[in-house]
Amino acid sequence: MTSVRVRTDRRRGRLGARLAAVAVAGATVLALVPTAAVAAGGDGGSAERRPRVDGQQELRDLVERGGTTAALAEIRGVGRSPWRGAAGVADLATGRPAEADGRFRIGSVTKAFVSTVLLQLVGEGRLRLDDPVERHLPGIVPNGAAITVRQLLNHTSGLFNYTEDTRFLVTSEADLEDYAHGTWRYRDYRPEQLAAVSAEHPPYFAPGQGWHYSNTNYVLAGMIVRKVTGRAWQQEVERRIVRPLHLADTVFPGSGTGFGGPHTHAYLDLPAGPADITRLNPSVVDAAGNGISTTTDLDRFHAALFGGKLLRPAEMAALTETVPSTVPGTIPDMGYGLGVFRLDLGPGCEAAWGHDGSLGGWGTLLLGSRDGKRQFALSYNSFVGRDGSGAEEPVGSLVAKTLCAPGTGAGAGVPEAAAPGPEPEPVPRTIPRTGPDLPLPGLALPDLVTRS
Numbered sequence: 001m002t003s004v005r006v007r008t009d010r011r012r013g014r015l016g017a018r019l020a021a022v023a024v025a026g027a028t029v030l031a032l033v034p035t036a037a038v039a040a041g042g043d044g045g046s047a048e049r050r051p052r053v054d055g056q057q058e059l060r061d062l063v064e065r066g067g068t069t070a071a072l073a074e075i076r077g078v079g080r081s082p083w084r085g086a087a088g089v090a091d092l093a094t095g096r097p098a099e100a101d102g103r104f105r106i107g108s109v110t111k112a113f114v115s116t117v118l119l120q121l122v123g124e125g126r127l128r129l130d131d132p133v134e135r136h137l138p139g140i141v142p143n144g145a146a147i148t149v150r151q152l153l154n155h156t157s158g159l160f161n162y163t164e165d166t167r168f169l170v171t172s173e174a175d176l177e178d179y180a181h182g183t184w185r186y187r188d189y190r191p192e193q194l195a196a197v198s199a200e201h202p203p204y205f206a207p208g209q210g211w212h213y214s215n216t217n218y219v220l221a222g223m224i225v226r227k228v229t230g231r232a233w234q235q236e237v238e239r240r241i242v243r244p245l246h247l248a249d250t251v252f253p254g255s256g257t258g259f260g261g262p263h264t265h266a267y268l269d270l271p272a273g274p275a276d277i278t279r280l281n282p283s284v285v286d287a288a289g290n291g292i293s294t295t296t297d298l299d300r301f302h303a304a305l306f307g308g309k310l311l312r313p314a315e316m317a318a319l320t321e322t323v324p325s326t327v328p329g330t331i332p333d334m335g336y337g338l339g340v341f342r343l344d345l346g347p348g349c350e351a352a353w354g355h356d357g358s359l360g361g362w363g364t365l366l367l368g369s370r371d372g373k374r375q376f377a378l379s380y381n382s383f384v385g386r387d388g389s390g391a392e393e394p395v396g397s398l399v400a401k402t403l404c405a406p407g408t409g410a411g412a413g414v415p416e417a418a419a420p421g422p423e424p425e426p427v428p429r430t431i432p433r434t435g436p437d438l439p440l441p442g443l444a445l446p447d448l449v450t451r452s
Contacts, residue, residue, distance in 0.1 A: 349403050
């Protein structure tokens with residue numbers, strides 16, 4: 001997930017108060033904390049089909065109040081047919097409206113695809129989750145004999161996240177100008193280079209003794225796929241997932257900078273005006289965040305994965321066996337599995353399973369029920385450098401419409417004739433991160449981007 005990193009000044013209530021760095025692959029997730037408890041529903045939630053939802057107002061709110069130029073979403077499994085919508089503009093230069101079927105960069109949602117392929121290989125007996133990394137990648141990973149494949153996939157390896165290295169951070173106005181208008185975004189990387197950057201740093205902890213979100217883990221996972229199959233991880237994802245599920249708009253472009261279809265644009269807010277940062281070379285995130293997709297394709301993938309169509313029961317159990325994300329500042333009720341996480345949304349809501357993703361100017365959220373019957377996919381184009389705090393409530397409302405039972409709460413247990421009107425859906429209050437912010441450089445920078 002490549003992201004233009006901006007320090008948040010909460011006291012002044014704006015996101016663009018100080019540009020701290022431009023970084024790649026920082027993990028963020030929209031944590032959904034209901035503002036009010038509703039009647040108990042637990043992990044199973046309501047089994048009844050509800051009336052068809054409409055999330056158009058939430059998408060408009062994301063654009064109008066959430067610091068985004070475009071927002072696309074699809075909700076499945078609620079009502080008789082899926083709901084899909086879009087708001088905002090795909091291109092500021094032309095004013096072309098955003099299209100609901102437009103493509104976008106999915107960032108770390110890519111991890112769920114890569115993990116699924118590895119688990120399929122486990123089911124075929126071609127490797128084991130408890131294999132040491134050294135067995136498949138000899139000499140690549142320091143202490144690789146003590147780190148298992150499972151620890152790569154659930155981020156308990158302790159390996160340094162290469163995207164926290166200062167070589168991937170913008171620390172000056174010249175760097176920022178290069179990122180916006182120069183060659184920064186087009187640098188090409190091989191996975192071996194990215195792994196080598198990580199190897200230059202000490203680990204966060206001994207293998208299995210902590211949790212730290214690290215894109216290095218999935219770069220190595222992609223390398224293991226190649227070692228075991230003889231084919232690139234992109235080829236295996238296409239062969240095993242994309243083609244069988246007919247995900248016609250899902251691609252993993254390697255070093256390609258384009259989209260190959262209708263898409264939204266991404267922007268960096270600069271004093272001289274918006275800089276279009278749509279095109280970039282995603283090899284910098286490799287198997288940790290290389291993908292492009294649509295909301296329809298992502299929902300279809302989620303339904304197939306959690307509906308049991310891609311993995312056998314043993315591998316599905318491994319996918320959903322979670323470890324707590326114990327890094328300070330992370331979501332207390334989030335558990336991380338193998339390329340997916342589980343979020344408790346509170347009473348009256350089903351637990352949410354999925355992943356988030358972010359690259360510079362894009363945010364993605366893919367969540368759904370454990371049984372694969374309900375999904376919610378969202379893409380939003382954060383206008384990097386502008387206050388995006390207004391995104392919290394509309395995103396929470398969309399997820400609540402997917403996974404939380406309506407019309408419950410204070411009136412639960414009251415005879416229907418005497419029950420008061422339905423309560424509004426639960427809505428989150430905050431958007432914390434799955435892990436800590438990417439480290440800032442050890443120097444104070446002037447305000448390079450400032451917006452009121």
